[in-house]
Amino acid sequence: MDMQATPLRPSRAKVQGASSLYGAALPFLVLFVVGVSFPLYGGGYWGVIATRACIYWVLVSGLNLVVGFGGQIAIGWVALLTLGAYTTSVLVAGTATPELPPYLALAIAAPVGAVFGLIVGLPALRLRTFYFAITTLGFATIVTQVALAWQSVTGGGVGVAGPVFPAPFDSQWGFYYFCFGLAAICTWMTANIAASRFGRALTAIRDAEVAAEASGIAKPALLGMVFLFSGAVAAVAGGLFATLQSYITPDAFTLDLSILFFIAILIGGRGSILGPLLGTILLTVLPEFAAPLVAWSTFLYAVLLLVIVLAMPGGIAEMLDFRNRRPLESDRAIVPRPELLEPLLGSPPDAGALTLDEVALSFGGVIAIDGLDLEIGPGQVHGLIGPNGSGKTTTLNVISGYYAPQRGAVRLNGAAMPVLARHRRAHLRIARTFQTPRIVGSASVLQNVMIGGTIDGEATFVESLLSLPRHRRDEAKLHDTAMLALAAVGLEQLASVRADRLQHSELRFTEIARALMLRPAYLLLDEPAAGLSAEEIERLGALILAIARAGTGVLVVEHHPDLIFDICHRVTVLNLGKILAAGTPAEIRAHREVVNAYLGA
Amino acid sequence: MVESIVSTGVAIGCIYALIAITYNVMFSASRVFSFTAGTLGMLGGVLGSLFILRMGMPVAAGLVLALAGGALVGVVTEIVAVRPVLKSLEQHLYVLSTLALALVVQQFTAIEWSTEQQPFPRLLDIARGGFDQQFWLPMLACAVVIAGLELLYRHTLVGHAFLAIAEDNFAARALGLPERTLRMASFALAGMIGALAGFAGGEMLLAFFANAPVLTFYGFVPVALGGMGNNRGAVIAGILLGLFQQAANFLVGGIFASVAVFTVFIIVLLARPEGLAGASHQRRV
Numbered sequence: 001m002d003m004q005a006t007p008l009r010p011s012r013a014k015v016q017g018a019s020s021l022y023g024a025a026l027p028f029l030v031l032f033v034v035g036v037s038f039p040l041y042g043g044g045y046w047g048v049i050a051t052r053a054c055i056y057w058v059l060v061s062g063l064n065l066v067v068g069f070g071g072q073i074a075i076g077w078v079a080l081l082t083l084g085a086y087t088t089s090v091l092v093a094g095t096a097t098p099e100l101p102p103y104l105a106l107a108i109a110a111p112v113g114a115v116f117g118l119i120v121g122l123p124a125l126r127l128r129t130f131y132f133a134i135t136t137l138g139f140a141t142i143v144t145q146v147a148l149a150w151q152s153v154t155g156g157g158v159g160v161a162g163p164v165f166p167a168p169f170d171s172q173w174g175f176y177y178f179c180f181g182l183a184a185i186c187t188w189m190t191a192n193i194a195a196s197r198f199g200r201a202l203t204a205i206r207d208a209e210v211a212a213e214a215s216g217i218a219k220p221a222l223l224g225m226v227f228l229f230s231g232a233v234a235a236v237a238g239g240l241f242a243t244l245q246s247y248i249t250p251d252a253f254t255l256d257l258s259i260l261f262f263i264a265i266l267i268g269g270r271g272s273i274l275g276p277l278l279g280t281i282l283l284t285v286l287p288e289f290a291a292p293l294v295a296w297s298t299f300l301y302a303v304l305l306l307v308i309v310l311a312m313p314g315g316i317a318e319m320l321d322f323r324n325r326r327p328l329e330s331d332r333a334i335v336p337r338p339e340l341l342e343p344l345l346g347s348p349p350d351a352g353a354l355t356l357d358e359v360a361l362s363f364g365g366v367i368a369i370d371g372l373d374l375e376i377g378p379g380q381v382h383g384l385i386g387p388n389g390s391g392k393t394t395t396l397n398v399i400s401g402y403y404a405p406q407r408g409a410v411r412l413n414g415a416a417m418p419v420l421a422r423h424r425r426a427h428l429r430i431a432r433t434f435q436t437p438r439i440v441g442s443a444s445v446l447q448n449v450m451i452g453g454t455i456d457g458e459a460t461f462v463e464s465l466l467s468l469p470r471h472r473r474d475e476a477k478l479h480d481t482a483m484l485a486l487a488a489v490g491l492e493q494l495a496s497v498r499a500d501r502l503q504h505s506e507l508r509f510t511e512i513a514r515a516l517m518l519r520p521a522y523l524l525l526d527e528p529a530a531g532l533s534a535e536e537i538e539r540l541g542a543l544i545l546a547i548a549r550a551g552t553g554v555l556v557v558e559h560h561p562d563l564i565f566d567i568c569h570r571v572t573v574l575n576l577g578k579i580l581a582a583g584t585p586a587e588i589r590a591h592r593e594v595v596n597a598y599l600g601a
Numbered sequence: 602m603v604e605s606i607v608s609t610g611v612a613i614g615c616i617y618a619l620i621a622i623t624y625n626v627m628f629s630a631s632r633v634f635s636f637t638a639g640t641l642g643m644l645g646g647v648l649g650s651l652f653i654l655r656m657g658m659p660v661a662a663g664l665v666l667a668l669a670g671g672a673l674v675g676v677v678t679e680i681v682a683v684r685p686v687l688k689s690l691e692q693h694l695y696v697l698s699t700l701a702l703a704l705v706v707q708q709f710t711a712i713e714w715s716t717e718q719q720p721f722p723r724l725l726d727i728a729r730g731g732f733d734q735q736f737w738l739p740m741l742a743c744a745v746v747i748a749g750l751e752l753l754y755r756h757t758l759v760g761h762a763f764l765a766i767a768e769d770n771f772a773a774r775a776l777g778l779p780e781r782t783l784r785m786a787s788f789a790l791a792g793m794i795g796a797l798a799g800f801a802g803g804e805m806l807l808a809f810f811a812n813a814p815v816l817t818f819y820g821f822v823p824v825a826l827g828g829m830g831n832n833r834g835a836v837i838a839g840i841l842l843g844l845f846q847q848a849a850n851f852l853v854g855g856i857f858a859s860v861a862v863f864t865v866f867i868i869v870l871l872a873r874p875e876g877l878a879g880a881s882h883q884r885r886v
Contacts, residue, residue: 302704
């Protein structure tokens with residue numbers, strides 16, 4: 001626990017958080033009780049259906065992190081089910097190796113699945129949506145073809161017998177409990193991830209990728225871990241699936257199955273664990289209620305998918321989200337509490353000056369910035385103004401690593417910063433906001449702010465998966481710091497509200513709170529006052545000054561001259577990528593060219 | 602054997618190229634890659650077999666009706682799966698909506714037509730020869746489509762309007778071009794091209810619902826390799842793909858061919874996500 005923050009923690013939100021946590025666990029508890037007691041009221045065939053639902057969920061729970069949280073459109077995930085089923089069955093049958101016991105075979109299938117999950121998933125780092133979707137589709141086709149053609153091992157079209165687990169898991173209900181147990185463990189593990197910095201980082205990659213990078217989230221490492229996990233559980237599901245089928249052929253692994261997994265997640269709702277769980281149960285059970293519909297099931301899934309995409313992109317999870325339908329107070333005001341900045345930011349270590357030397361960059365024939373020199377010191381507010389297209393935002397993007405300068409260098413304390421290493425900027429304690437706020441709309445305001453502290457977590461992915469002490473310590477600390485940051489910018493009463501319900505000005509302050517989570521040495525603000533009321537601009541100004549007083553250097557790109565002249569220690573005026581003037585606000589105000597070109601008489 | 606590899610390879614390659622052009626025509630009108638491209642190819646074969654073999658119509662009538670069916674599905678794609686999501690901020694939605702529609706059509710075909718491969722009629726009443734019509738018909742169709750598109754784009758007003766929309770949507774609208782109508786027309790045209798691919802290649806591919814995902818994948822490979830929106834690149838890449846696949850098929854067997862195509866596809870995509878002939882875009886923050 002962060003003792004320093006405790007006395008400042010607003011208590012109401014904490015109580016709310018605790019009760020919602022309890023409420024969130026309730027549906028899982030109900031499902032667990034129903035699952036455990038299922039043999040009491042479900043007869044023979046329903047036992048098979050229930051087992052199948054558990055097996056599907058083992059796969060879907062992992063895929064949910066890829067699709068629902070990470071937003072990666074992996075439609076061919078059945079390939080990993082196939083792979084796991086064949087790996088397990090072939091190892092047990094001993095067609096290629098000595099016969100292995102089923103548990104060992106299943107344990108081997110997991111790492112095999114993990115490796116292939118990574119292979120199928122990695123193109124997502126380079127390819128955009130449709131390309132990635134089609135590569136997973138292609139992989140699914142290939143795996144089936146290999147299974148069909150590699151007759152000596154897989155039995156080709158004739159198939160191979162699935163593994164039989166020894167007692168007590170050889171009976172129908174014994175095997176059911178085995179699968180149910182694994183499904184419950186998967187639910188618990190993925191829920192842990194969802195509530196960790198990794199889960200939040202995934203949603204940030206999905207909905208606000210540039211903000212994720214600016215918060216120091218390394219997409220390759222994060223997605224890599226998720227693909228490994230997702231591949232492993234999918235392969236385990238495959239081994240169980242082979243046992244349930246008792247005999248597998250390539251025909252058993254149609255693309256329809258892949259679509260079922262995928263649609264279960266979307267029906268459930270992205271970024272939720274409960275929704276996709278209900279979706280999986282629903283899609284597994286639904287065809288059983290209407291026998292004549294079995295042939296039409298994939299058709300119906302597809303229609304359902306179309307309806308969901310067009311009519312209710314939030315899925316079941318959003319339907320069940322009653323809390324966020326309560327109206328918000330309409331006349332709420334943002335009242336920052338700058339006095340909280342000191343405990344929040346502490347005293348940042350002196351990072352030295354941030355300097356731009358002769359930086360030049362052009363896009364095609366258009367010169368964006370042309371030999372720009374700039375120096376910002378710790379605790380200073382530096383204003384960057386100029387007409388549209390004068391290179392203000394480009395300058396900011398060069399500093400934060402989105403563009404590589406063609407000439408010149410950006411230095412921190414004299415050392416050149418790595419070019420185009422966006423997510424490394426956060427580690428240098430350089431934070432930023434965006435011209436259009438980049439926010440995860442479906443996450444709460446608090447979660448959005450917590451994204452900003454991602455790099456300060458210490459627990460590894462596995463520790464979070466298993467909710468080990470370090471993970472819980474991280475979360476408690478991130479929660480408290482984020483509440484403090486929200487209180488500092490004046491938004492703590494909105495902490496538990498979905499971010500897409502906020503007003504524009506509130507989103508701007510949310511972004512500032514997220515940036516403050518880094519305890520930045522330098523804070524880059526891209527038009528923070530755009531869309532704010534006069535009163536809000538005044539409060540923003542006071543907040544920025546207080547941030548600077550705490551030792552952070554601030555670079556403000558703005559169009560509001562009043563704000564700039566009120567708060568800045570130094571101002572640089574750009575025109576056509578060159579410095580038109582630089583100096584104190586008083587000097588700039590008196591600068592004839594600036595007045596003529598930009599400020600107006 | 603070489604002869605057979607070449608004729609089969611080029612013919613299959615031309616079918617892939619036609620599906621790739623289907624992708625491209627839809628893409629240039631809407632910036633959307635639609636999963637229905639391969640489905641249209643599958644429908645060309647199924648509709649041809651339905652009208653000519655099952656209903657006994659003359660070949661010409663079957664062709665016209667199959668193309669009309671393709672155009673209809675193209676227009677439905679635009680209305681149902683593309684238009685509603687074009688304005689959405691979430692760029693991935695079109696992937697899901699077109700995938701859903703493609704599945705709806707494919708499953709409907711499986712249930713109402715057949716889940717088995719069905720025969721496709723011989724289109725021309727001439728004797729089977731070494732260089733048979735089943736090989737040269739797809740090549741002819743591909744040549745006709747390429748020539749037709751060139752004529753359309755370069756020498757007609759409608760074609761210029763298509764190009765304008767593809768080049769700069771906003772500017773085209775500002776000029777008063779009826780963007781929505783042109784987009785629907787593009788999708789209808791794409792539908793016809795896709796259906797023609799399945800129709801001309803019917804004897805090789807047969808009338809089979811499961812051709813849809815296969816064509817969706819192999820038809821996209823030339824798009825990715827040739828550069829999106831680049832029809833000539835797509836034809837060259839399509840034919841090379843067909844030849845490579847057939848050669849590998851004959852020489853080392855089917856699995857290797859599939860795995861090799863997939864591997865090459867992934868490597869090229871990773872090395873050059875914009876395609877071998879495409880230009881890269883700076884992204885905006």
